[in-house]
Every structure is written in structure tokens, then in C-alpha cells.
Amino acid sequence: MNGIYVTPEFDVIRSDTRCIACRVCERQCANEVHAFLEKKGVMISDEAKCVNCQRCVSLCPTHALKIVKNECRLRENANWDHATIQEIYKQANSGGVLLSSMGNPKPLPVYWDKILINASQVTNPPIDPLREPMETRVFLGKKPEKVTRGADGNLVTTLPPQIELSMPVMFSAMSYGSISYNAHASLAKAATELGILYNTGEGGLHEDFYAYGKNTVVQVASGRFGVHEKYLETGAAIEIKMGQGAKPGIGGHLPGTKIVGDVSRTRMIPEGTDAISPAPHHDIYSIEDLRQLVYSLKEATRYKKPVIVKVAAVHNIAAIASGIARSGADIIAIDGFRGGTGAAPTRIRDNVGIPIELALAAVDQRLRDEGIRGNVSLVVGGSIRSAADVVKALALGADACYIATAALLALGCHLCRTCQSGKCNWGIATQQPELVKRLNPELGSARLVNLMNAWRHEIKELMGGMGINSVEALRGNRLMLRGVGLTEKELKILGISHAGE
Numbered sequence: 001m002n003g004i005y006v007t008p009e010f011d012v013i014r015s016d017t018r019c020i021a022c023r024v025c026e027r028q029c030a031n032e033v034h035a036f037l038e039k040k041g042v043m044i045s046d047e048a049k050c051v052n053c054q055r056c057v058s059l060c061p062t063h064a065l066k067i068v069k070n071e072c073r074l075r076e077n078a079n080w081d082h083a084t085i086q087e088i089y090k091q092a093n094s095g096g097v098l099l100s101s102m103g104n105p106k107p108l109p110v111y112w113d114k115i116l117i118n119a120s121q122v123t124n125p126p127i128d129p130l131r132e133p134m135e136t137r138v139f140l141g142k143k144p145e146k147v148t149r150g151a152d153g154n155l156v157t158t159l160p161p162q163i164e165l166s167m168p169v170m171f172s173a174m175s176y177g178s179i180s181y182n183a184h185a186s187l188a189k190a191a192t193e194l195g196i197l198y199n200t201g202e203g204g205l206h207e208d209f210y211a212y213g214k215n216t217v218v219q220v221a222s223g224r225f226g227v228h229e230k231y232l233e234t235g236a237a238i239e240i241k242m243g244q245g246a247k248p249g250i251g252g253h254l255p256g257t258k259i260v261g262d263v264s265r266t267r268m269i270p271e272g273t274d275a276i277s278p279a280p281h282h283d284i285y286s287i288e289d290l291r292q293l294v295y296s297l298k299e300a301t302r303y304k305k306p307v308i309v310k311v312a313a314v315h316n317i318a319a320i321a322s323g324i325a326r327s328g329a330d331i332i333a334i335d336g337f338r339g340g341t342g343a344a345p346t347r348i349r350d351n352v353g354i355p356i357e358l359a360l361a362a363v364d365q366r367l368r369d370e371g372i373r374g375n376v377s378l379v380v381g382g383s384i385r386s387a388a389d390v391v392k393a394l395a396l397g398a399d400a401c402y403i404a405t406a407a408l409l410a411l412g413c414h415l416c417r418t419c420q421s422g423k424c425n426w427g428i429a430t431q432q433p434e435l436v437k438r439l440n441p442e443l444g445s446a447r448l449v450n451l452m453n454a455w456r457h458e459i460k461e462l463m464g465g466m467g468i469n470s471v472e473a474l475r476g477n478r479l480m481l482r483g484v485g486l487t488e489k490e491l492k493i494l495g496i497s498h499a500g501e
């Protein structure tokens with residue numbers, strides 16, 4: 001049966017006057033869009049394969065290339081837009097589930113952009129972060145209700161295990177397999193230099209990265225890939241992954257074609273085997289079951305490591321978080337519906353879950369109402385895009401934020417959203433050696449450090465403007481926030497007033 005023609009998403013525009021047929025674009029494009037036509041001595045393109053990653057555009061020595069949106073459209077129809085029709089054609093041709101990667105691109109509300117931050121004027125002076133000390137350090141973990149000190153002033157209370165971060169940001173879970181060795185190396189080096197943590201994701205820890213253990217969160221997901229005693233011992237904290245914002249309620253699948261060499265060794269599964277993470281943990285069907293795993297992991301690491309439980313932001317997240325806080329977990333990580341992924345079914349990514357802003361406000365409030373807020377720290381992720389988003393998240397009640405897409409952008413990601421293909425032209429979401437080497441881990445790590453240092457400075461400036469000199473004093477300080485263009489209901493859930501009030 002012949003398939004239906006699917007209109008290419010992009011047009012490759014090549015300037016004949018600039019192109020010198022050097023064939024750089026041909027070598028740089030793993031999607032084989034460009035080719036040299038020997039007979040005519042010119043370059044040609046197969047735009048149907050182009051994903052608009054901008055690699056060829058960036059590296060063309062004569063700036064001869066431009067990738068633009070293909071304007072070829074069917075007749076306008078407000079009910080059946082172009083993308084919807086094209087997706088139906090693709091499914092009619094393939095009979096398969098549509099796959100996507102990175103975060104939800106739909107124009108759903110971004111509440112961060114409807115929340116504004118306060119600044120001090122006249123009665124409460126701002127603080128100049130260049131001249132006054134500003135504390136950006138945070139400690140994540142269970143906080144004791146009371147702290148007692150001995151006569152010498154030293155702590156008598158034994159503190160539960162804590163994570164110390166130099167700033168309230170960590171690199172979120174991205175597995176070795178979904179991203180490359182060099183991407184992991186960049187994250188590990190940068191986290192160590194910055195005094196923050198990165199996260200192994202569910203793919204285990206490559207032996208080369210054990211040296212960065214003090215700055216690593218080791219993840220235990222439903223597939224239990226690469227989990228063993230030394231792995232748990234090495235991490236600064238252990239994260240149980242129950243869910244992920246980009247694909248709540250479903251498992252993960254890394255195809256056997258990507259399970260090669262070191263990836264297979266690190267995951268402890270044979271080469272060529274599909275790495276399937278089941279949707280549920282097969283031993284967790286209640287908070288009591290979760291508690292058993294939390295305490296098994298604590299027991300295995302002699303109660304020295306904080307345990308994080310990561311969940312996707314879903315409708316009854318406040319009740320779920322309340323259960324997790326009572327399970328013995330030290331930290332709850334909540335991933336909003338705009339969170340990224342290496343691969344997810346498009347329908348799930350675009351339609352399941354709730355915004356992190358609403359989930360965070362609801363959880364923080366619920367834990368306060370129940371008097372158990374100090375039992376856990378809250379870490380939120382799912383499209384934290386800037387220092388301003390971090391500050392807003394802290395004021396809404398978070399202890400720290402997880403970032404992943406922003407970190408990948410610092411590594412050179414161009415958000416073409418086709419990580420699932422394994423042909424990332426920027427050397428990030430790929431295992432192909434010739435592509436992996438395009439990302440230099442030293443340069444990648446330096447750019448991550450730059451980004452975080454820039455955010456740290458901006459966080460200090462924003463806090464200084466509010467007259468606040470520590471992250472601790474900002475946490476849960478919703479008086480510092482005002483909403484614009486939000487309904488009564490949205491303001492109520494966020495627990496903030498409208499601008500002008």
C-alpha cells in the first residue's frame with residue numbers, strides 16, 4: 001500500500017551565489033539531508049529528512065544555508081490544523097504510536113510568566129549583592145523539629161543526612177544511553193566545580209564517573225538498571241524514580257540498538273536487549289510499599305544518604321506528596337508536565353500531567369497544613385528556564401530546582417526535539433561515536449559553569465532587590481509574588497495576590 005505524502009516540516013534554502021560546494025553540510029548532517037550531485041557539481045537537499053537542528057547552518061563557512069518553516073499548507077481549517085492532519089497521515093502510514101522528545105511544546109499557560117516578583121522601595125531597603133553577603137547555599141533533607149547544642153556550642157542533635165548545594169539548582173536526571181558519554185562527563189565535571197549535584201537518571205553510573213560520586217544523585221528506577229551496592233554507596237543521594245513529567249503513568253523504553261558497549265555494561269544488560277522500564281515498580285503499589293524501598297535503600301547505605309522520591313505532577317499531587325513525606329523519604333522531587341525527555345509518546349507528553357507551578361504551590365501548602373513540611377525538602381523541575389523561574393519557585397515553596405533542558409541548551413542543544421532518533425547532530429542525545437565527539441566535555445562543562453554562575457548572580461540580584469539576603473529567607477515567601485492575568489481560582493491555588501493588591 002502506498003503511504004500518504006507527508007509535507008516536509010522545513011525548507012532548506014541554499015544560496016547559489018554563496019555555496020562553494022565544500023560539502024561541510026553533507027558531513028555534518030547525520031540525517032543525510034545534503035548530498036553532492038557529481039554530474040552538475042552542486043549540492044542538493046532532501047528536506048523531508050531535515051529536523052531543523054541548525055548544525056549545517058552554524059558550520060557552513062559561507063553562511064549559504066537557511067532552514068525555514070515550510071509554508072506549503074492544505075486549505076485553512078480552524079478545526080483541523082496542519083500539524084493534526086500531518087500526524088494522522090503519519091499514523092495511517094505507520095500504524096504506530098507517535099514519538100517525541102524534549103518538553104511539551106503546546107501553547108499551554110506558563111504560570112512563571114504570569115507571576116511577578118516584588119522589590120523593596122523606601123521603607124525596606126534593597127541589598128546590594130556586590131557589597132553585602134548573600135547566602136545562596138541550601139541544605140536538602142529532613143529537618144529536625146528542634147536543634148539542641150551542648151555547653152561548648154556544638155550540635156547535640158543528630159541531623160538526618162543532608163545534601164549541601166552552593167546554589168538552589170541541580171542538574172536533573174538524564175541517563176547514560178539517552179544522552180552521550182561526553183554529555184554526562186560535562187554535567188559531572190560542572191556539578192563538581194559548582195558544588196551542586198547532577199543525576200545519573202535510570203541508566204546506571206559509568207565507571208569513569210565514580211570519581212564524581214560526591215556530586216551525583218544515583219537513581220533507582222523501575223527497571224533497576226545498573227543498581228548495585230557500590231552504585232548506591234557512591235552517590236551523595238539516592239533517587240527513587242516513580243514518575244517523570246514528560247510521561248507520567250508510563251514506563252520507558254531504550255531500544256536495543258542503543259544498548260551497545262559501555263551503555264550495556266553500565267546498565268548491566270546484554271548488548272542489543274531493549275531496556276524497558278515498566279510503568280510501575282513491580283514491588284510498589286502503596287505508600288507502605290514505597291516506605292519499604294525507601295528504608296531498604298537507607299539500610300543498604302547505613303542511613304548515610306538522603307533518599308529522594310521523584311514523581312510527576314499529576315492531578316492529586318498534594319495527597320501523593322503527603323504520603324511520600326510520611327514514607328520516610330527525605331526529599332520529594334516533582335516534575336511538571338513541561339519536563340523534557342529523551343523519548344515519549346507524543347500524546348502522553350502533550351496531554352498528561354499538570355503545570356509544576358500549580359503542583360508546587362498545592363504540595364507546599366498541603367505539607368504546611370499537615371504540619372509535616374519540615375519532614376521533606378521539595379525540589380521542582382519541568383521547564384525551569386531562568387534565574388527568575390528559580391526565584392519564583394523558591395518563593396512558591398521549593399527548596400531547590402532541577403534543570404535539564406536549560407543544561408542541554410548550555411551544551412549546545414538546538415531543541416530540534418528529535419532526541420529519540422539517536423542522531424543528535426550536536427553530540428548530546430546520541431551514542432554514535434562520530435557524533436559524540438562533537439561535544440567537547442571540557443568546553444561543555446565550562447559553559448554549564450558559566451550558565452550557573454550567571455544564574456547565581458541573578459538570583460542574588462533578585463533577592464537583593466527584595467531586601468532578602470538568603471535563599472532560606474526566600475523559601476515559601478509568597479508575599480514576594482503577585483499574579484497578572486490570572487483567575488481567582490488560579491491565584492487561590494498559587495496562594496498569591498493579584499498585582500495591585
Ligand code: SF4
Pocket residue numbers: 012028029030031032033034049050051052053054055056057067425
Ligand atoms: S537536520 Fe540539521 S544539519 Fe541536517 S539539514 Fe537539517 S538543520 Fe542541517
Ligand code: SF4
Pocket residue numbers: 053101102408412413414415416417418419420423424425426427428429
Ligand atoms: S539534544 Fe540533540 S537531538 Fe535532542 S533536541 Fe537537542 S539538539 Fe535535538
